Amino acid sequence: MSTKISRRTLLATGVAAITLPRFALASNPEDIMRKSREMRRGLTNSMADVTMTITARGRSTERKMRQYVLETSNSGNRVINVFSSPADVRGVSVLTHSALDGNDQQWLLLPSVGRVKRISSSNRSGAFVGSDFAYEDLSSFELEKFKFSAAANASVGGKTLIQVDYAPTYSGTGYAALRSYLDPSHYQPVQNHYFNRRGEHVKTLQLSRYKSYGGGAIWRPHLLVMTDHAKGSTTQISFSTFTATGTAESNFSANRFQRVS
């Protein structure tokens, strides 16, 4: 029965028309997530201003950065984050090469120290600049990094969403399981639940302010709110509109990313 409903939902969105062969397998979680991934890709080389607000027990602090993203066809995304605030880390820049196996590579430019350093990134679970986001939460979504277990329709707050359960297969993760709730209209997650190895629901990510680019083919959230239930803290990331005026593809490399500001 749930299959029927999801089929009907799919039909209603009309997007299934492009991928008819896969339509029959729409309740397959991996297919759903593949579709989800496809529907957010396409801004090959983009740039956005990012404001991150970390709030813990009523007090908050803000970090600002400019983010450049280069999508690649056969490997993970390449991202450059350049900090503009707080003032003492202005100009600090981080280059990340996401890898399909989850073993990302990172380089850090510290202008005051005057050096570019490669960072050991075996710790995928670490918090990104003191926020409630781990690096792995921000790393590009690649099907190869997960094992998908189930998909079903779920009613959340009166809306019917597609619930997908999956688990990371890469080393160094902090999670035992993940659960995404996708909006059937654009297949993008509106809520992610993160479970630790004790099986506890430790974090929740709410994704909202979805906007479409490329004539409705590419969907991107512009507000992410991550809540850490154990610590009781939240981190909000808001993106400006993504622009195609990124930086040259060649700048996404370890010896050139310091030119980007």
Next chain:
Amino acid sequence: MSASPLDPKQHAHPRFARSLTRVLATYPRLALLCGVLVMAFAFSGLARLQADFSYAGYFHESDTWLQDFDRFEDTFGNDDSIIIAVQNTEGLFNPASIALLHALTDEMWQLPEVIRVDSLTNYQRAFAEGDDILVEPLIAPSAELSADFLTDREEIALSHETLPGYLVSPDGTMALLFGTLRPSGETAPDAAKVVAAARDLVARAEERGTGHTFHLVGAPMLVASFAEIAEADNAKIIPLLLLACVLIIFAVLRSVWCVVYAMVVIVTSALGVLGLAGWLGVQMTSITTVLPQIMIGVAVADCLHILVTYRLAQKDQPDRKQAALYALTKNVKPTLITTVTTAIGFISFSVSDIKTIAELGLAASAGVVLAWLLSYLLLGPLLLLLPFGGARAGEPMRLAPERTKTLVRWLAAYRKPILAGFAALILVGSFAGSQVKIDADPVAYFTEGHPLRNGVEAIDAGVGSARNIEIMIEAGCADCAKDPDFLRRVDTLEQWIEARSDVVQVLSIVDFLKASRRALNDGDENEYRLADTQSVIAQELLFYTMGLPLGLSVDNRISTQSDALRLTVMWRVSSSSQALQEIALIEEEAARLGLDATVTGKYALYQRQESYVVGSFLSSVGIALLLISGLLWMAFRSFKLAAIALLPNMTPLLIGGLGLWLLQENLNVGTVLVVSITLGIAIDDTVHILSEFQRLKRLGLSARQAFEGVFAETGVALCATTLVLMVAFGVSVFASFAPYQVFGILAAAVLFVALVVDLTFLPALLLPKDEGREDAKPKSAAWAETTVAPSATPKPSS
């Protein structure tokens, strides 16, 4: 009830006493119903009873130290850790031990409520390797544990700036694993749950880790152990106490039914007080768990006075009902006065800065009133309604008239030595009391051999310390904690603290900043220092934090806003007096450096609570004495008697001080209760003696005859109740909560001495000089008529 010619004493009872018993006699069933309702009300509070064995149970919400701590917890999270110590006397840097540490680290993450695990193996070290700079665990789980590698790691660990004295012992034979609990938030972490899982973990580790010794310590262990020993102590002590009550009461009354009546009141009072605690919102702590014990003692006293009078009166009054009415009437005034004085003694605790002591006083004073109500509304109707407990029972314990005469003559003859003896007691007691130190060690609250105490002692001897205090240093503005001048002053403070003799290690962000700088400068040892500008410091910090895995971030060392730092001081200081001194010195040094430092942490809270002890003690004893004297003045309507009544009640203070001094024990949250609790109870003896003395005098008896009368009835009841109370508190020597062992011995000693003083000092003071030598003639035939008949039963008690 009409005045019976067989009960000529009745006219000497106060009118309210006669009215009360008249109502009891007329409507015994209604009275019983009221008694049952009171009981039901008290019991219904049991469902509301809550326990809090954590630090919070000791502090009022408005306490500034508690508020300081809450601010600290808001900024840096919980400072509670469950700590596992692993020891291998052969050294830990071998594949088996390291594998064990890896497994333990991993399993500790799985413990409930744990959000962070710090261990020797997962310590995040910043270092340079060739062109790369790395932030990596000291020994990663994936590392190949070759002999060379392990020797290298041992060298790094033991010469590290932070690790020895924190996560590893200086000789590399013991390692500590810290599992930090989540912050309190809406509900505090469940210590019992953490401890149960941790014990399970250690039990499993003991199975596979042959050659290793394990210890489990830390704040959750302290909290859980307090709860466990409180429960175990009550399970051990209460049945013992009830059994002793049955035996003593039977020995005195020689009537099975009277024992049953008494036990009904005693057991319902002991349970009822917990119900009242529930209604009053009083939480169970290591301190308040003593409530049932107190209540058993108080209820026994009320019942025994009534029942001893009843049994003795049966000799001359064959009608059960009349004997019961006489006993009930005679005791209304003294039991009411003692109830109020005892209640005042307890309610005076409520000014205490130590929350649990204030709450103990509140619940105990309500319980004292409950015990009196139940004595009159349960025991009274039972005596009047049930046809049991008659004269056919055995001969009750009594004092032969010639013995009372001898005793009184003897007391009159030795007036001066008795008074001199009391004066000597005052001198010795005051001197000893002034020598008593105020000190405590929460760990030493557990008796020797308790696993927690063993663990702490083993860690003190190995790694150095499992006790930590926390210092929050506020920079004043966002990002100012990265200011080099501020950090240099923090560094100076840290080094100053580390130089203190009992300090093993101080942890702070400064250590990480220096290590990061060294790593960024290709491992140059000269660069193990703070940078000169804020932007360099901020970027070094960012570099370090970018390499940290989940749960090991530095948000427990520097606030999210970068406006405050945290210093954790691992020290060996065990006594609260030394801790308070050291804390004061640290605060002084911080102020000298111009740092806004707040010393806090759970351990500091436990220690600081002891500084409230003296204030609590003085104010509660002072208020109690003041209120009690006022009450006695009103009750006796005689300033002289009220003043005299106060004198013997310095005994609890004197014996308490003397006892602590002789036992070489300190005044702390447990032992301070001795004086406060016994004060309210010891004064009962005085009240009973003086009230009966005054009544008999008003009948026209001489002072000497009056005392003979007092000894004959009241004296027996007093000896019996004191015996029960001595047992009631004395059984605490079997407690596992060490302060209660001392409390038990001292309370029993105080009550014994208090009775001896009351029975000797009061007559010595009130008997006229000449009366000792000549026999005054009885002025009242009525007295002679009811004087107890000669009996073969000797007086074995006291």
